[in-house]
Amino acid sequence: MEVLRLPLSASQKGKLISAGYTSMASLSSISPSHLALELKIPQTEALEILKSVSNGSKLESTSSSHTIVNGAQSAWEMLQEEETLVHITTSCADLDNILGGGISCKEVTEIGGVPGIGKTQLGVQLVVNVQIPYDYGGVGGKAIYIDTEGSFMVERALQIAEACSADMAEYSRLYRKGSQARESKMMHPKDFLENIFYFRVCSYTEQIALVNYLDKFITEHKDVKAVIIDSITFHFRQDFDDMALRTRVLGGMALNLMKLARKFGLAVVILNQVTTKYADGSFRLALALGDSWSHASTNRIILHWNGNQRYAYIDKSPSLRSASAPYSVTLEGIRNSASNNKRVKNT
Amino acid sequence: MCNYCAFKETLVLLVTFVAGDMANKLITEIGLPKSIGHIFAARNIITAKDALSLTEFELMELLDVGLEQVKFAVALISEVTSPPYQTVQSLLEQRVQNEYLMGHLPTHLKGLDAALCGGLPFGALTELVGPSGIGKTQFCLKISLLAALPSCYGGLDGHVIYIDVESKFSSRRLIEIGINSFPEIFCLEGMAKEMAGRITVLRPGSLTEFTESLQKVKVSVLQHQVKLLIIDSMAALVSGEYEQGPQRQHPLGWHISFIKSLAEFSRIPVLMTNQVRSRVANQISQYVFQAESRELMVEDNTEKFDSRLVAALGIHWAHAVNVRLVLESRSGQRFIKVAKSPMSPPLAFPFQVTSMGIVLLNDDGVEMEGSQINAIDHQGHSDIIYHGDER
Numbered sequence: 001m002e003v004l005r006l007p008l009s010a011s012q013k014g015k016l017i018s019a020g021y022t023s024m025a026s027l028s029s030i031s032p033s034h035l036a037l038e039l040k041i042p043q044t045e046a047l048e049i050l051k052s053v054s055n056g057s058k059l060e061s062t063s064s065s066h067t068i069v070n071g072a073q074s075a076w077e078m079l080q081e082e083e084t085l086v087h088i089t090t091s092c093a094d095l096d097n098i099l100g101g102g103i104s105c106k107e108v109t110e111i112g113g114v115p116g117i118g119k120t121q122l123g124v125q126l127v128v129n130v131q132i133p134y135d136y137g138g139v140g141g142k143a144i145y146i147d148t149e150g151s152f153m154v155e156r157a158l159q160i161a162e163a164c165s166a167d168m169a170e171y172s173r174l175y176r177k178g179s180q181a182r183e184s185k186m187m188h189p190k191d192f193l194e195n196i197f198y199f200r201v202c203s204y205t206e207q208i209a210l211v212n213y214l215d216k217f218i219t220e221h222k223d224v225k226a227v228i229i230d231s232i233t234f235h236f237r238q239d240f241d242d243m244a245l246r247t248r249v250l251g252g253m254a255l256n257l258m259k260l261a262r263k264f265g266l267a268v269v270i271l272n273q274v275t276t277k278y279a280d281g282s283f284r285l286a287l288a289l290g291d292s293w294s295h296a297s298t299n300r301i302i303l304h305w306n307g308n309q310r311y312a313y314i315d316k317s318p319s320l321r322s323a324s325a326p327y328s329v330t331l332e333g334i335r336n337s338a339s340n341n342k343r344v345k346n347t
Numbered sequence: 348m349c350n351y352c353a354f355k356e357t358l359v360l361l362v363t364f365v366a367g368d369m370a371n372k373l374i375t376e377i378g379l380p381k382s383i384g385h386i387f388a389a390r391n392i393i394t395a396k397d398a399l400s401l402t403e404f405e406l407m408e409l410l411d412v413g414l415e416q417v418k419f420a421v422a423l424i425s426e427v428t429s430p431p432y433q434t435v436q437s438l439l440e441q442r443v444q445n446e447y448l449m450g451h452l453p454t455h456l457k458g459l460d461a462a463l464c465g466g467l468p469f470g471a472l473t474e475l476v477g478p479s480g481i482g483k484t485q486f487c488l489k490i491s492l493l494a495a496l497p498s499c500y501g502g503l504d505g506h507v508i509y510i511d512v513e514s515k516f517s518s519r520r521l522i523e524i525g526i527n528s529f530p531e532i533f534c535l536e537g538m539a540k541e542m543a544g545r546i547t548v549l550r551p552g553s554l555t556e557f558t559e560s561l562q563k564v565k566v567s568v569l570q571h572q573v574k575l576l577i578i579d580s581m582a583a584l585v586s587g588e589y590e591q592g593p594q595r596q597h598p599l600g601w602h603i604s605f606i607k608s609l610a611e612f613s614r615i616p617v618l619m620t621n622q623v624r625s626r627v628a629n630q631i632s633q634y635v636f637q638a639e640s641r642e643l644m645v646e647d648n649t650e651k652f653d654s655r656l657v658a659a660l661g662i663h664w665a666h667a668v669n670v671r672l673v674l675e676s677r678s679g680q681r682f683i684k685v686a687k688s689p690m691s692p693p694l695a696f697p698f699q700v701t702s703m704g705i706v707l708l709n710d711d712g713v714e715m716e717g718s719q720i721n722a723i724d725h726q727g728h729s730d731i732i733y734h735g736d737e738r
Contacts (some may be wrong), residue, residue: 020411022413091667150471195434199429204370273662
């Protein structure tokens, strides 16, 4: 036990252990008055104990920054980091534009919409696009697809991978001449599919377990740069009688996902369903899982119909302006909407 | 992936499914260090579900142990409870090798099969929704036959479980469709009996009975060569007016999950029919931000359609099904539309009901856009359920 290593008297250590404080972490965010109450010691003594704890952990700090709080970052450092932030393209230029380049890695983005609007399509497009190599302007990473509803269709992933591969070949042919055209990274559809790790989740317990386990999994597969959860809602809509429990569990999961995104610098995309809410005298559509969940993601995009056109609307983002962009779902996947872009039928 | 590996994997999946999903994994079987294992048991945390439903802080309080220990325990429980992964490439190879048409049941409606990449997808829920008398049960009868047919005739050579909630199943009509569609098979001695013998009809009288029969169905699916499950209809199970209040859990929520898991583990197609109901007058399907920026909204075209019908069972159900086929009638012509599908464009095909069941009049289909995709029309449709030949 870590507490034993602290420079404290035996009786102090004894009191800490019997009160349940066995590790440094358990003492890291406790106030002196609280500790004093717990151990039945004077506050000054509690303060001493906590100082020795923080001294111990400071030695382990690898941060070379001069922050006043251990483990934090200054806004300037964050800005430097943001400049180098990578984005995953959605294959729809209009959508990429309003997103500042695409879905950003290192953040959690929530995408919601009615059935059939294209959430799964966008999810599959992203797990393919994250693999586009650096030479082609992509991230060159692998992907995890967590399927909770069974909407993932292998045939569709293959179609989208084939289209991406064809696009890359076309790009190579047009723009990369001479020595560059050495085809340094020719990706075949099979390669794309090989780099998508597919998990099928059948209950909310499995969902929680998997999100917890992802930390270890991604440590072992450091190339993963995108995690798609399709959808986060399904198992939470029916099994729960205790709504308070649901909120707590979802909250925990949301934090885990944010940690994951930051720690590994990957994009976490959660697809959400839609429900009806009674407000202002009529029924309105809203994303599922309630108001408390709406804080869980950093960015939120709502996919909706406007007349005959599909649109993506940025509902929430700390840095992007609220905007709408049209897109379409074609045989090749998500693409720009163009009135003359007639969809090739699947015959 | 070699055949043996694929087989082993399927076996593992089957065993897991039969044993109950990982949520019920016992803490004692996870292999936690003895000291903490005992504490979990002492505090009545028996299954993985119990443990993972609590936050780390709650566990610390409940078990009276430090954060590090809780983190370690949760990490181990999570790792064991997590489902296994597969690369999509290996999934593809598995399907190509082991499954008929890579996991599709052909409907013998050429245009529809092309749109659905082969037919009704295995391991997924397909919904058939439309006004009464339009041809849903006809479709179900035909597809039951198709699943029962021997493989040399393009069938799955298997059993079919048909859950007939509204007593609409007609054996006579089934045989008639068979004789007219596949005369060369049905004229053979004993064929009709064999084919009809493969279709098991269940008639639950209530939601409770339906729930019970689902358990029996699960056992049967795993034991016998059941290749298709049909539920006609889902909406009839929820008696009376089901109001979709925002706080209320869906009455069929558990069933939907159960049927989905069943479909997935056994890799069979599940076909479910749904009714329609009239749209509530003040039901505007808009988001808050849309209502606020009214200038940007294009006029909603559904108001112009003479369509005040929507699929029953609400939006949660609509999310849960993987493929939605809408049957409707416009100006006296019936259409079957692919309203929701992860792999098809929204195409509509005109059809007719004949002695052979459902027949498409045009295999190319017309692409739908926007609100047309999900609207359900009921114009010019004469409410004839079935009346011999309709040419």
